[in-house]
Amino acid sequence: MKILVLNCGGSSIKFKIFTLPSLEVCLSGHLERVGTENSILEIDGAKKMRWEGATSDHAHGLERI
Numbered sequence: 001m002k003i004l005v006l007n008c009g010g011s012s013i014k015f016k017i018f019t020l021p022s023l024e025v026c027l028s029g030h031l032e033r034v035g036t037e038n039s040i041l042e043i044d045g046a047k048k049m050r051w052e053g054a055t056s057d058h059a060h061g062l063e064r065i
Contacts, residue, residue: 011035013061031061
């Protein structure tokens with residue numbers, strides 16, 4: 001089983017996905033500058049990923065993640 005933990009601020013979303021029962025982090029990342037044309041999404045897992053572009057709001061940011 002996996003658990004998603006979200007921390008949503010005014011202009012950012014931070015997240016981690018844990019594997020149970022070991023509580024090992026299998027994926028983590030953050031989306032900065034939500035609501036702007038130059039948002040930055042960085043994901044750290046088996047591979048690192050970086051994306052830059054527009055994110056209109058937190059709902060759109062979660063879809064992007």
